[in-house]
Amino acid sequence: QLQLVESGGGLVQPGGSLRLSCAASRFSLDYYAIGWFRQAPGKEREGVSCISSESDSTKYADSVKGRFTISRDNAKNTVYLQMNSLKPEDTAIYYCAATAFRYDRGLDPHEYNYWGQGTQVTVSS
Secondary structure, three states: OOEEEEEOOEEEOOOOOEEEEEEEEOOOOOOOEEEEEEEOOOOOOEEEEEEOOOOOOEEEOOOOOOOEEEEEEHHHOEEEEEEOOOOHHHOEEEEEEEEOOOOOOOOOHHHOOEEOOOEEEEEOO
């Protein structure tokens, strides 16, 4: 079964940057569309960004457009989320998820089958 592991979270000041990584093991990510999601305390899980298996399609939530960038390096079996100009409201646990589909699957978490354990991002001064 595909296993995903997120890393790169941490504490950062408002306006700062972090780069999250989602590394896969056991199987190649070449044929999987990937999504990044986040969940803040007391809130539902929400989609942040997604990317198709060949990087030819990406989507972003309105709240992160222009600040976050998703990318992937299939040779390294890793997907990234570059987060710039971070705001306190970006504080959440961030999860990556995968689905065996060529095209991006959008920002609905129900479209994804495999999930990582999450990494905490805290934006605070």
